[in-house]
Amino acid sequence: MSPEHVIIIQKLSEPKRDDEIATELGVKETVVRTLLNDLHAKSLVEYERTRNDSTGWYTYTWKRRDDKIDEYIRNYLMNKLKEKIEELEREKNGTTFTCACSRVSLEKATEYYFVCPECHEMFVEFDNSETIKKLESEIARIRSLLKKA
């Protein structure tokens, strides 16, 4: 989901026609319709179709599905949490080395005899305590968001 999709969802705090949303955002109706179709494919919005008897044209009124959106956000957060926990495990278990330009595993550093082939600096052990601290606080943040979700 892109920021544009999030904007559409925000705009649907009440049911609206696609042309209304387009006017509010100052973008083409076709752009809005594409975004709405993406959201519809994910079951995050639904529409009601009404026929104008004099013109014979159909208008679509879009509604967001708050229950589905909550579920979507929950799944997203769960996946992020899993990802971050795995990343934290990797950081805690693996020793890595760093030079001026990159970060490599012990295997790679050994393979290059502890001299970087790119910047020609010595590889020194990377102190990942800051990375671990950052990951731990991200995990705590996701956990507290999940409690509210």
Ligand SMILES: [Zn+2]
């Ligand atoms: Zn380097």
